[in-house]
Amino acid sequence: MQASVRRLVLCPLAASRSGHISYGLLRPVGCLWSPRTRNLFSETGVWETAYKTETRVRLEEWWQPRIMTQCRNDSSNKEKFYVLSMFPYPSGRLHMGHVRVYTISDTIGHFQRMRGRQVLNPMGWDAFGLPAENAAIERGLDPEEWTKSNIQSMREQLDSLGLCFNWDREVTTCLPDYYRWTQYLFVKLFEAGLAYQKEAMVNWDPVDQTVLADEQVDENGCSWRSGALVEQKLLTQWFIKTTNYAKPLLDSLADLPEWYGVKAMQANWIGDCTGCYFDFKLKVNGEESGENLSAYCSSPETVFGAAYVAILPSHRLLHGRSSVRSALEKAFQPGKDCLTEVTAKNLFTGLEVPLVISREEAFDGHLESVIGVPDCREEDLSLARALNLRCTTVLTSDEDGKQTLINSDEFSGLTREQAFDAITQKASEQKVGGHLTSSKLRDWLISRQRYWGTPIPVVHCGSCGPVAVPEDELPVTLPKMPSFKGKGASPLEAAHDWVNCRCPRCKGSARRETDTMDTFVDSAWYYLRYTDPHNTDRYFSSFLCSGWIFISMFRY
Structure with missing residues (x-):
């Protein structure tokens, strides 16, 4: 009563x-x-004029366990509301940005709980990465010890703010029980052909001695952390084929009807997905070189009319450890379109065309290699004529202007629109290209030449090439190191007992991959792990995750 x-x-x-x-x-x-x-008046019978520290502590100690009990006892039958805050780097101290983000998310969580919803408001730690490693080096500490100490300190600070997180779902990305599953996801991508290694021109921080993402380079071309002027360097790096999913990402923006500003920003970032890549094998004077190349075609339906493949003068084939480098250097003349002895065989059409070094310093967007189709673009026709290349007509128009394909094998007779769908679909099914993307996007470079990160679960074998570590041997944990400075290469290169291993496939001598993953890989899936953080058999249960798969509110 x-x-x-x-x-x-x-x-x-x-x-x-x-x-x-x-x-x-x-x-x-x-x-x-x-x-x-419970209130001040109920204890004393009078309103206290001074709100003392001991009074605050006494009230917090009374209220906090009751509030947390209410959070934990939310009924699963209620409508769900997932409040996701961007988890912090464990730098050791909260700043006002943390206070702003987490008090707002906590307030939203309380409000939705009062509305009768089951609220998930979890917290964790983005614990790998360059800031923690550099701070540990400056203090002469192990990054693991430094990070764990900071987590404890920041957890106490968050508790002192009276925030109501679901601490029973806490995740920490530097712990093996978390990064085991980051490695598992990488292995699955590798097995599907979506994680791969190649030489690439990258942003290099000469002070921190590591690769930087474009977002980590400021408008003056300087590193976000060290402030050093960023250099361009050719390195063998690991990538994930995010461009394969550009068109689905663009189309799915329609499912966000109220996100008007965000949708426009994302659509502009992705770009118009009207072209695709096709895969080629390169030859020199008719001999297989062992080199592969992917080139962008802005009109995939006309790919049977390709007359050449063009690369930029800055392309890795001209500067790296490519087997065709000497042939390209022999033909290269700055400022000219140069025909080379190298040919490219299209793995989709089976046709072989010459490789040309373009006089251009840049193509559209981030493209480094393009397919020239004279029947489709005036610029391509001009270049083909200048180099005396064979041109094939693949489009014909009727009196109504309707275009139909010719000289295109099984696709001849299809309208241009029909051929676009049929060719891209078949190429993607054959895994030789065909995924619609834009000229603005590049695949995601994920490797870093640092110690404090998730080890890439790959071993390099002289006989088998790169081989994924078997799932039952995960996680590949970090070894203890006396020094964390890499001097231009990963510090893990110095961990000889850790690096030297056996190939999982042939059991011969092999070497572990010594680059580690960028922290963005760890944080790409933490919101899913929150739904099932203690699962030791899977990264998360699809049953438990299904109820929380849609995030109601994200704070950063």
Whole structure:
């Protein structure tokens, strides 16, 4: 039974044109107080004029376990509301940005819980990465010890703010029980051909001695951390084929009807997905070189009309450890379109075309190699004529202007629109290209030449090439190191006992991959692990995750 205090309320009822306000008494209303309600007055019988520290601590100690119990006892039958905050780097101290983000998310969580919803408001730690490693080096500490100490300190600070997180779902990306599953996901991508290694021109920080993402380079071309002027360097790196999913990402923006500003920003970043890549094998004077190349075609339906493949003068084939480098260097003349002895065999069409070094310093967007189709673009026709290359007509128009394919094998006779769908679909099924993407996007470079990160679960074998570590041998944990400075290569290169291993396939001598993953890989899936953080058999249960797969609110 609740005690009720009756109150009479004097309330303005109306106002005349002269501004005179008339008042009236409303009927008594009930101010409901539970006898169990805890406040300052209930303890002392008088309102205290000073709110002392010991009073605050006493009230917090009384309220906190009750609030946390309420959070944990949310019924699974209620409508779900997932409040996801960007988890912090464990730098050791909260700043006002943390306070702003987490107090807002906590307030939203309480509000939704009062509305009768089951609320998930978890917390974790983005614990790998360059900031923690550099801080540990400066202090002469092990990054693991430094990070764990910071997590404990920041957890206490978050608790002192009175925030109501689901701490029973806490995740820490530098712990093996988390990065085991980051490695597992990488292995699955590798097995599907979606994780691969190649030489690439990258942003290199000469101070921190590591690769930087484009987002980590400021408008002046300097590193976000060290402030050093970023250099361009050719390195063998690991990539994930995110460009394969550009078109689905673009199309799925339609499922976000109220995200107007975000949708426009994302659509502009992705770009128009009207072209695709096709895969080629390179030959020198008719001999297989062992080199592969992917080139972008802006009109995939006309790919049977390709006359050449063009690369930029800055392309890796001209500067790296490529087997065709000498042939390209022999033909290269700056400022000219150069025909080379190298040919490229299209793995989709089976046709072989010459490789050309373009005089251009850049193609559209981030493209480094393009397919020239003279029947489709005037620029391609001009270059083909200048180099005396064979041109094939693949489009014909009727009197109504309707275009149909010719000289295109099984696709001849299809309309241009039909051929676009048929060719891209078949190429993707054959895994030789065909995934619609834009010229703006590049695949995701994920490798870093640092110690404090998730080890890439791959071994390099002289006989078998790169081989994924078997799932039952995960996680590949980090070894203890006396020094974390890499001097231009990963510090893990110095861990000889760790690096030297056996190939999982042939059991011969092999070497572990010594680059580690960028922290963005760890944080790409943490919101899913929150739904099932203690699962030792899988990265998460699809049953438990299904109820929380849609994030209601994200704070950063």
